[in-house]
Amino acid sequence: MYLDLEDYKRPATVEQCIDLLGGKGSSAIAGGTYLNVRDHERVARLVDLQALPLRGIERVGDAVKVGALVTLSELVDAAGELGPGLGALVEAARGERNLCTRNRSTVGGRLGRRRGDARVATALAALDAKLELLAADGTRTHVGVTEYLTAAAAPHLVLGVSLRADTRASRYASFAPTVMESPVADAALAIAADGTWRLASGGHGPHGRGVVVLAKASALAGDAHADDWRARFDAAALDELPSFADDRGSAEYRRDLSVTLAARLVAAASNGATPSGGAR
Amino acid sequence: MIRFEAMVNGEQLIAEIEPHEALTEVLRRCGLYGTKRGCESGDCGTCAVLVDGTLVASCTLLAVQANGHEITTIEGLARGREPSAVQQAYIDTGAVQCGFCTPGMVMATHALLSRNPDPTEADARQALAGHLCRCTGYIKPIDAVMAAAALVRAEKEAAGE
Ligand SMILES: Cc1cc2nc3c(=O)[nH]c(=O)nc-3n(C[C@H](O)[C@H](O)[C@H](O)COP(=O)(O)OP(=O)(O)OC[C@H]3O[C@@H](n4cnc5c(N)ncnc54)[C@H](O)[C@@H]3O)c2cc1C
Numbered sequence: 001m002y003l004d005l006e007d008y009k010r011p012a013t014v015e016q017c018i019d020l021l022g023g024k025g026s027s028a029i030a031g032g033t034y035l036n037v038r039d040h041e042r043v044a045r046l047v048d049l050q051a052l053p054l055r056g057i058e059r060v061g062d063a064v065k066v067g068a069l070v071t072l073s074e075l076v077d078a079a080g081e082l083g084p085g086l087g088a089l090v091e092a093a094r095g096e097r098n099l100c101t102r103n104r105s106t107v108g109g110r111l112g113r114r115r116g117d118a119r120v121a122t123a124l125a126a127l128d129a130k131l132e133l134l135a136a137d138g139t140r141t142h143v144g145v146t147e148y149l150t151a152a153a154a155p156h157l158v159l160g161v162s163l164r165a166d167t168r169a170s171r172y173a174s175f176a177p178t179v180m181e182s183p184v185a186d187a188a189l190a191i192a193a194d195g196t197w198r199l200a201s202g203g204h205g206p207h208g209r210g211v212v213v214l215a216k217a218s219a220l221a222g223d224a225h226a227d228d229w230r231a232r233f234d235a236a237a238l239d240e241l242p243s244f245a246d247d248r249g250s251a252e253y254r255r256d257l258s259v260t261l262a263a264r265l266v267a268a269a270s271n272g273a274t275p276s277g278g279a280r
Numbered sequence: 281m282i283r284f285e286a287m288v289n290g291e292q293l294i295a296e297i298e299p300h301e302a303l304t305e306v307l308r309r310c311g312l313y314g315t316k317r318g319c320e321s322g323d324c325g326t327c328a329v330l331v332d333g334t335l336v337a338s339c340t341l342l343a344v345q346a347n348g349h350e351i352t353t354i355e356g357l358a359r360g361r362e363p364s365a366v367q368q369a370y371i372d373t374g375a376v377q378c379g380f381c382t383p384g385m386v387m388a389t390h391a392l393l394s395r396n397p398d399p400t401e402a403d404a405r406q407a408l409a410g411h412l413c414r415c416t417g418y419i420k421p422i423d424a425v426m427a428a429a430a431l432v433r434a435e436k437e438a439a440g441e
Contacts, residue, residue, distance in 0.1 A: 002300035008282060008344045029345070036302065036340045037321045046299065048345060073334075098410030100337035101322055179409065180323070186394065 007045040011052065018157060020047045022136055028157060030069060031104035034113055054108070054159055056273050057081060066161045068108030072096050072120070075107070088170035088188040093122035095186070097171070097179045105175055108158040114149050116210015117182040121145055122202030123172050124161060125211050126188035132159040166193040169272055171269060173261045174203075177248070187261035189221070189269055193244070197221040199265070201258045204242040214240050217262060224270040231252030233266070236257050284347050288312070291357030295343075303329070303338035304347050307353055314354035314383045324413035328384040329353050335391040337410075354383035357390060365435055366396050369428035370421075377415030378390075384412045389425050393432050401426065 004025060011017040020030060029035050035043075054067040058082070064086060066075070074080070075093035082090055096102045096119065110118040111131065124131075127146040133141050133148070133156040142179050143151075167190055174186035185203035192198065199218045204210040216236035223229050237259045243251035250274030284297045284306060298317045303436050304327045307315045315338055318326035322340040329338045330352040338346075357364040363371065376382050385408055392399055392407035399407070404425035413421065 005298075005300045008299040008342075029342075031340075032342060032345055033322055033337075033340045036342060046342075046344075050345065097406070098322070098325075098334055099391070099407065100325060100340075100410050103334045104336050104341065181356055 001041065002043060003041045004044045005040075008048065009045065010048040010050060012159065014052055014159065015138070017047055017049065017140065018134060018136060020045070024130060028112065030106040030109040030112070031071065034109060034232070035099050035103045044068070046278070049106075049108070051159075054265075055113060057163055062161045062165055064165045066107055066163065068106060068111075068160050069156045070107050070198075072102040072105045072107075072110075073099070075120075076102070084169050084243055085165070085167035086127065086170060088123040088126055088172040088190060088195055089120060090186065091172035092119040092174075092186070095119045095174050095183065107161060111145070111148065111158050111161075114207045114208040116202050116207065117186075118211075119151060119174065119202070122186045122200050122210050123188040123204075124163075124170075125168060125200035126190040126198050127163050127196055128190065130162045130190070131163065133157065134159050146208075146211055146213060149211055151208075164192065168193055168195070169269060171265045173265055175195055175257055175261065181248075183255050185258045185261060187258060187265055189262070189265040191194065191269060195222075197269075198267070199223045199262050201237075201241060201262060203254065203258070204244040205246075209242060210244065212240060212242060214262065216240055221248065221270075224266050224268075230263060233263055239261055281346055283364050284343055286346060286348060287350045289352060293351075297343045299342065299344050301343050303331075303341045303343045303351075306343040307338060307351075310319060310396055312353050312355055314382055315436075316378075316383055318384075323410075323412070324381070325384040325388065325408075326342070328387040328411070330387060334423065349394070354386060357386065361380040364390070365394065365431040366424075366428040369431050370424045372401055373420050373427050375416060375420035375424035381413040383410055385421050385424075389414075389428050392425065397429060397433055397436070399425065399429055 010018050027043045029046045030049050035223040040051040054069040057066050072093035077255035079090045110120045133147050172188045174183035176183045183203050188200050190198050197218050199214040220233050241255045245251040281296045284295045316326040318324040320339045321339045325340045331349050388407050404422050
């Protein structure tokens with residue numbers, strides 16, 4: 001329950017928004033599907049992002065830009081526009097099966113929670129997405145997903161996400177005991193235009209360190225047809241995966257599940273793509 | 281206090297609200313009791329309403345966030361005293377037992393059919409995925425969605441649409 005909430009603002013520009021967020025107890029709110037349920041007790045002012053020009057998915061040169069206010073449903077609806085190259089992002093969004101939540105949850109909100117079970121964060125990490133951030137002093141920066149998720153608490157606003165339009169293919173897989181739960185573990189794989197493979201794994205904790213890029217395993221992904229590939233792949237991935245346990249799975253179980261999901265993605269993609277290297 | 285002004289079921293609703301109030305609470309305070317208060321965490325679907333035509337859980341949406349938008353609740357679906365085709369389908373298939381989850385399921389069915397008038401059973405299951413029901417075992421609500429789709433199509437055909 002909101003205990004301290006006294007003020008609500010709906011700014012029309014990002015500049016006004018950043019000013020308003022500077023106040024003590026201020027918090028941004030997008031869809032509200034997280035903030036209106038948890039972690040809001042001490043919020044004194046809500047700064048609603050809904051009127052900001054951060055909607056839409058557009059192609060800009062070599063990039064596909066996704067605004068922070070794009071909802072998971074809008075990502076699913078844009079499957080055709082995003083194509084197989086960015087399919088992992090669509091599948092990650094589709095993984096949210098509760099339509100009320102899918103309809104309201106925004107890309108910025110999923111990232112803004114900075115947790116390992118956000119699905120789209122795993123897909124965006126594999127796709128090597130760059131987040132456009134706005135700092136309190138008005139400076140704009142572009143950072144990678146894991147960099148954003150693991151940064152010391154930052155008063156940054158996510159303005160949008162930039163993806164490579166020429167990504168050749170990408171896939172996403174997850175496991176949860178029921179379709180309505182957040183993933184115990186998930187994985188995403190992207191194959192860039194130059195043939196580089198990049199794997200990401202998520203679900204490793206309610207914090208930003210819960211999403212990791214598997215650089216060593218990615219480097220082996222192209223060898224999937226070799227006899228000893230699975231043993232080498234498993235060893236490389238296990239070496240890079242965090243150990244996180246909770247009431248839904250021990251660390252050993254979660255690590256094993258993560259490797260299995262990643263290996264399945266590689267095996268499935270190996271039939272259709274020619275790899276040529278490791279993670280960037 | 282904040283002034284809340286929105287089109288609710290086609291009529292302007294004006295109310296004084298606190299910024300922390302969920303849309304569910306404000307709707308119910310204004311006499312729209314069809315929107316049920318359930319889990320209050322977005323998990324059960326019984327509070328579902330349409331905001332600008334999109335299905336949302338009104339418990340995870342503050343009324344201030346919905347200020348200025350167009351809202352449809354279960355009360356807005358009936359045609360006078362006549363149930364809508366979707367409501368009729370729920371009656372015809374016996375998809376209602378205690379009835380607590382029914383408003384949310386009906387809203388979800390309405391949202392599905394306005395986007396996809398010819399759903400498969402898989403589409404119906406997906407549409408009701410976020411709606412918990414402890415009585416029906418979900419079989420009859422799925423039948424209701426399929427029956428509603430047929431009724432809506434028949435109505436449109438009859439109207440020459
Ligand atoms: C039934 C249900 C199932 C859910 N399942 C999952 C799940 O599987 N995985 C998961 O991760 N979450 C899940 N959630 C939580 C929530 O839906 C998501 O995290 C959602 O994506 C949050 O998006 P939002 O737009 O609603 O964010 P909000 O609730 O509005 O905000 C969430 C946080 O992000 C911050 N924020 C919002 N926008 C920005 C921005 N542009 N820049 C910086 N910070 C921002 C806010 O300040 C807040 O701290 C679930 C919620 C429900 C109700």
